[in-house]
Amino acid sequence: xxxxxxxxxxxxxxxxxxxxxxxxxxxxxxxxxxxxxxxxxxxxxxxxxxxxxxxxxxxxxxxxxxxxxxxxxxxxxxxxxxxxxxxxxxxxxxxxxxxxxxxxxxxxxxxxxxxxxxxxxxxxxxxxxxxxxxxxxxxxxxxxxxxxxxxxxxxxxxxxxxxxxxxxxxxxxxxxxxxxxxxxxxxxxxxxxxxxxxxxxxxxxxxxxxxxxxxxxxxxxxxxxxxxxxxxxxxxxxxxxxxxxxxxxxxxxxxxxxxxxxxxxxxxxxxxxxxxxxxxxxxxxxxxxxxxxxxxxxxxxxxxxxxxxxxx
Numbered sequence: 214x215x216x217x218x219x220x221x222x223x224x225x226x227x228x229x230x231x232x233x234x235x236x237x238x239x240x241x242x243x244x245x246x247x248x249x250x251x252x253x254x255x256x257x258x259x260x261x262x263x264x265x266x267x268x269x270x271x272x273x274x275x276x277x278x279x280x281x282x283x284x285x286x287x288x289x290x291x292x293x294x295x296x297x298x299x300x301x302x303x304x305x306x307x308x309x310x311x312x313x314x315x316x317x318x319x320x321x322x323x324x325x326x327x328x329x330x331x332x333x334x335x336x337x338x339x340x341x342x343x344x345x346x347x348x349x350x351x352x353x354x355x356x357x358x359x360x361x362x363x364x365x366x367x368x369x370x371x372x373x374x375x376x377x378x379x380x381x382x383x384x385x386x387x388x389x390x391x392x393x394x395x396x397x398x399x400x401x402x403x404x405x406x407x408x409x410x411x412x413x414x415x416x417x418x419x420x421x422x423x424x425x426x427x428x429x430x431x432x433x434x435x436x437x438x439x440x441x442x443x444x445x446x447x448x449x450x451x452x453x454x455x456x457x458x459x460x461x462x463x464x465x466x467x468x469x470x471x472x473x474x475x476x477x478x479x480x481x482x483x484x485x486x487x488x489x490x491x492x493x494x495x496x497x498x499x500x501x502x503x504x505x506x507x508x509x510x511x512x513x514x515x516x517x518x519x520x521x522x523x524x525x
Contacts, residue, residue, distance in 0.1 A: 218303070220331055222251040224269070224278030226293045228285030229261045231309040233320050237284050238262055244327050253278060275302050280330055280484065286310025287403075291459040294360045294481050303337055305330060305484035314402055314498050315361075317489065326486070335486050339479030340399050341439065343420060347456065347464060348471045359458040360481055361400030363474060365445065365466065366392040366425065368453025373428060375449035380441060390427035393445065395420065395474040402499065404460070410434045412501070414491055420476050445472040 223245060227234050238258060245252045252267060259268025275281065275297055283293040283306045290306040297304055306316030307323050318326045329335055342358040357363060367374050377387040396405040398413040401421055406412060410423035411434060418439035424432050437443060447454070447470045454466040495501035 218279060218333060220250060220279045220333070222253060222278050223327075223330075224253050224255075224274045224281045224302075225258055226255045226274075226281065226283050226289065226296065227258050228289045228309065229257055231285055233309045234258070234284055235262065237307065237309060237320060237323055240323055241282065241327055244324060244331070248331055250331060258284075271296055275300055278302060280305060282307060282327070283316065284309055285316070286313055287315045288461070290315045291360055292461060295358075295459070295461070297481070299480045301480060301482055303482045303484050305335075312498060314494070315399070315483075317494050317498075329486060330484060335484050337482045338415065338485045340415065340481040340483055341397050341418070341476045341479045342481060343395050343397050343400075343474055344477050345395065345456065345458070345472055345474045347466070348473075349467060349469075354470075355456075355464045357456065357458040357462050357464060358477065359400070359462075360397065361403045361459050362394050362396035362405060363456060363458045364392060364394050364404060364425075364460070365447075365456050365472065366454070367451055368455045370451060370453060372451030372453075374447060374451070374454060377446045377448060378422070379444040379446065380437070385435075385443075386432060387448065388424070388427050388429050388432050390429075390432070391425040393425060394423040395443070396423065397421070397476065402495070405434075406499075408434075411436060412495070418476070420474070439476045442473050442475045445474075446470075447472075 242252055253269045253274050254267045255274060256268045259265050280303045281293060281297060283290045294304055307318050308316035309320050342360050343363050344358045345363040346353060347355045373389045374392060375389055378385040394405045394408055398415050398417040398419060401413040405421050405423040408423045408425050410421050420437045422435040447466060447468060450466055450468050456464045456466055
């Protein structure tokens with residue numbers, strides 16, 4: 214399957230502290246020069262490489278690029294998605310980090326991935342974000358959105374939050390805990406998973422609500438529809454209580470703050486390749502469904518770990 218997008222310019226963002234960043238940029242530049250494709254860099258990367266002529270301010274970089282490429286880890290991918298916003302510019306993530314779940318293309322596959330993008334050999338996966346509005350004494354004090362999640366956390370010093378969840382005017386319960394994660398299906402394999410939430414295929418149109426260390430066995434994770442607004446009331450908080458979006462944008466919280474979260478339309482468009490497989494990535498990255506005896510010496514999925522061995 215091919216995408217009918219004429220790629221005339223690639224835009225590059227990245228983590229300048231990754232040691233592979235310079236050769237990765239050089240690889241992209243070399244490919245694009247040979248294919249007569251323009252390349253623009255974030256100011257930070259342009260300064261790093263001594264290519265000030267290719268540097269662009271963020272808004273111009275997104276507006277003039279047909280595809281944005283994030284070079285780094287998942288944090289870089291999330292920051293670039295926030296930079297892109299609702300523009301609809303497709304985003305490709307290249308993993309220069311360790312786990313790299315969102316950035317599922319390893320740096321060893323960079324040249325092949327860029328060539329496939331330039332050939333139009335990719336698909337676009339629309340992803341929703343979770344949007345959160347915070348009210349304090351009847352006034353809106355902040356609005357944030359995350360591709361993975363927005364998280365209410367107790368912060369430091371550690372003090373359990375006294376919070377209540379409400380849906381359509383009905384209370385879902387009041388409890389003490391360390392916080393709550395409001396995640397998209399995209400973010401189901403991130404913080405929400407570590408806190409005991411479900412794994413969802415990215416196409417699932419649902420909002421995941423995962424309590425963090427609730428002080429009650431009766432408080433369990435929820436998966437809600439994509440058309441609901443869930444409200445949270447903070448009855449009591451500590452001094453460090455915070456709302457974070459994708460772990461990068463923080464807003465301090467106070468007692469009696471009210472929060473409302475909902476899913477946005479799937480306007481973030483991720484570049485994926487037709488031969489990629491969600492569950493294969495789960496097995497490779499997270500050892501999902503892999504018996505310990507089938508893992509290699511590094512702990513990763515080894516030969517025969519796909520579940521089709523004769524003695525499985």
